[in-house]
Amino acid sequence: MKYFVHEYNHIEKWKHLRQDLFRNEEPNLRLVGLTVPTKDLVDQGVTTETLPAYTARQSHESEGTHEDDLRLNRKLVSWGHHTCLEAVQFVYLVTGVSKSLAGQWTRHRIGIGWTFRSTRYVKANKNTFVYPALEYLDSEDQVMGIYRAYEREHRRAIEVYEEIRAMGVRNQELRRLMPVGWATAAYVYVNARALRHFFELRLDTSAEWEIRRLAYLMFNDAMTHAPSLFEDMLERAGASPGGHAS
Numbered sequence: 001m002k003y004f005v006h007e008y009n010h011i012e013k014w015k016h017l018r019q020d021l022f023r024n025e026e027p028n029l030r031l032v033g034l035t036v037p038t039k040d041l042v043d044q045g046v047t048t049e050t051l052p053a054y055t056a057r058q059s060h061e062s063e064g065t066h067e068d069d070l071r072l073n074r075k076l077v078s079w080g081h082h083t084c085l086e087a088v089q090f091v092y093l094v095t096g097v098s099k100s101l102a103g104q105w106t107r108h109r110i111g112i113g114w115t116f117r118s119t120r121y122v123k124a125n126k127n128t129f130v131y132p133a134l135e136y137l138d139s140e141d142q143v144m145g146i147y148r149a150y151e152r153e154h155r156r157a158i159e160v161y162e163e164i165r166a167m168g169v170r171n172q173e174l175r176r177l178m179p180v181g182w183a184t185a186a187y188v189y190v191n192a193r194a195l196r197h198f199f200e201l202r203l204d205t206s207a208e209w210e211i212r213r214l215a216y217l218m219f220n221d222a223m224t225h226a227p228s229l230f231e232d233m234l235e236r237a238g239a240s241p242g243g244h245a246s
């Protein structure tokens with residue numbers, strides 16, 4: 001975690017209290033796929049990151065070095081010439097996010113898609129839960145008391161689940177017992193243009209904490225692979241590596 005560190009740490013300020021909570025699961029992000037140019041382009045020095053600029057050169061039949069292409073990437077971003085950013089596709093495995101988050105995330109319709117763990121085919125009785133961050137509270141005792149209340153509800157959901165499962169109820173009806181804080185997992189397929197749009201909306205401090213936390217994780221990963229496509233967002237937020245947004 002290199003960018004938006006202050007905001008991320010603020011959201012995670014009670015993480016240590018959650019460690020031993022009943023079936024707690026924290027979010028995790030793993031890149032499992034990323035567009036790679038074909039061998040003939042790689043031989044010309046084109047990389048994942050410079051594929052947008054390389055393909056954009058079609059419009060003027062121009063040529064440039066790797067450095068020129070990085071500069072052109074930044075210009076494309078600033079001009080709003082964003083179609084070329086669709087050249088780069090990311091595939092992530094995301095775990096430890098809630099059904100509540102999934103409801104918000106899947107409102108993004110363009111250039112993004114998911115395969116979620118099915119709640120019809122997979123039983124939920126082994127499921128974990130995503131506890132809220134409660135970063136706006138200052139008292140550790142108060143936060144722990146609230147976490148205990150969530151724990152009670154989560155335990156109860158599992159108990160009732162088991163009770164009526166024994167009566168023959170199927171997964172697709174059993175899942176209705178689960179609070180929206182239960183954890184799910186998904187592969188997400190998203191291109192760099194759609195990722196920027198997601199960051200625009202969800203890195204903002206007006207976004208809800210859980211989806212913002214995920215946006216921080218994704219932004220940090222995306223910046224390690226193609227900084228020229230995303231770094232302007234950092235500058236606009238007034239943030240710097242290791243720093244924080246204003």
Ligand SMILES: Cc1cc2nc3c(=O)[nH]c(=O)nc-3n(C[C@H](O)[C@H](O)[C@H](O)COP(=O)(O)OP(=O)(O)OC[C@H]3O[C@@H](n4cnc5c(N)ncnc54)[C@H](O)[C@@H]3O)c2cc1C
Nearest residue numbers: 104106107108109110111112194197201202204206207208
């Ligand atoms: C802080 C915050 C609060 C929110 N609160 C609520 C809420 O209270 N209730 C609620 O229901 N939702 C809420 N949302 C969700 C929000 O309304 C959007 O559905 C969500 O952010 C996805 O954004 P999008 O439509 O721009 O993304 P995408 O669906 O990925 O679309 C990307 C872009 O493509 C264009 N586009 C997509 N579809 C169309 C179309 N049909 N016609 C024309 N242009 C299109 C638009 O330019 C759009 O911005 C909230 C979002 C945020 C960030």
